[in-house]
Amino acid sequence: MRIGAIEAGGTKFVCGIGDEEGRILDRISFPTERPEPTLGKVIDYFRDKGVEAIGIGTFGPINIDPASPMYGHVTTTPKPGWTGYDFLGTLKKEFDVPFGWDTDVNAAAYGEAKWGAAKGLDSCAYFTIGTGIGVGVYAEGKLVHGLVHPEGGHIPVKRHPDDTFEGFCPYHKDCLEGVAAGPAIERRWGVKGSELGADHPAWAMEAYYIGQAVATAVLMLSPKKIILGGGVMKQEHLLPMIREEAKRYLNGYVRDERVLAGMDEYVVAPGLGEIAGLYGALALGLAAAGRA
Template sequence: MIIGAMEAGGTKFICGVGNEEGEILDRISFKTETPDKTLQQAVDYFKDKGVQAIGIGSFGPINMDLSSPLYGHVTTTPKPGWGGFDFVGVMKQHFPVPIGFDTDVNAAALGEVQWGAAQGLDNCVYYTIGTGVGVGVYAEGRLIHGLVHPEGGHVLTRRHPEDRFEGLCPYHGDCLEGLAAGPAIEKRWGVKGTMLPTEHQAWEMEAYYLGQAIAGVILLLSPKRVILGGGVMHQKQLFPLIRREVRQALNGYVATPAILESLDTYIVPPSLGNNAGLCGALALGIKAIKGWA
């Protein structure tokens, strides 16, 4: 099979084609602009590829309710022109094939279950920490949507004792995304995170916030693995700091070997690396062909 895959990010779109083995055979990327301009580039890319399905992992919020007339729409995003856009509907006009649609981070979680760090597990949580903070949940063998879809980037956290930064989230100020996303790091310290040395206080503070959130999701969902991706997590020094914060926050309460003895293999980067999102979209396309719920 030839499957189309779209990783639809708020700043960049990545389109590719692959097969049912998770192999990406070709790809292209371009800037996210207005829906018309952006989707036309995607249509032009896929039109001669002979795709048998398309999977879309999209920035959000998005409407995931199959019974809703607004299924497949982007909803309340502040991204200019995208609020209310019928993403799936436009793609169906051009491609009469099965289309899988989910959040970009749910797609990444699915990709890691199919071919990556959560392979063989029926339960995991995937965080992406970059321009924003997103959370994808795969539980009991399926992606979780619920009322809308997980929005774990907007959970509230306790403030670090030395943090005076007000937060950047336009809705909540100092929620997890407002304090720990890439733009928050840059605003707080005056330079991009990539310019900060590995021993800078920024990373202790970042780990403090992410560790709280992960401890909370462990208590709430009891995932069998926690995967941390996104641009901020390219700072590999964060992993041991986050594991330490999680261990301290749980304080021995979740008394399982994964937490007490094996955090190095429990809180991990994505095995698929930068391909997690695109492979996840590929998995959504395969899922659409199979007619899974």
């Protein structure tokens, strides 16, 4: 089978072709612009590829309720031109194939469960920590949607005692995203995170906040694996610090050896690297083809 995959990120789109074995056969990427030129490039890429289905994992928030007249639309986003845009409908006009449609982080969680760090498990939580923070949840063999879809990047967190930065989230100021996403690091310290040394106090503060989020995921969702991806997590020294902070918050309450002594195997980097979202979109496309 030839399945199309689209990882629609806030800064770039990645499109690819894959098969049912989880092989990515071809891919391209380009910057995320306004909807019309961006989806024009998507349509041009797939036009001659002969795909049998297309999976889409996209930045959001989005409408994922098939019963809603706004299904397939982007809802509220600061990205110019995208609010209320009929993303899925635009592509359906061009391609008469089944479509899978979900958030980029749900797609990444799905890809990791199918082929990556959570392969063989029936649950995982995937955090992407970059320009924003998103959380995808795979539980009991299904992606979690619920009322809309998980928005774990906007949970409240306890403030670090030395943190005077007010937070940058336009809705909540100092939610998890507002104090721990990439722009928070840059605005708090005056430089991008990639320019800070491993011993800079920024990373202890990051671990303090992300560790809380990991502990919350353990307590609320009880996933069998937690995966931390995104640009901020390219700082390799950060992951061990987060594990320690999560253990400190949990304080021995969750009596499972994976949490008590096995954090190195429980809270991990993506098994599929930087293109977990593209693999997830491929998995969404395969599932759509199967339903059809």
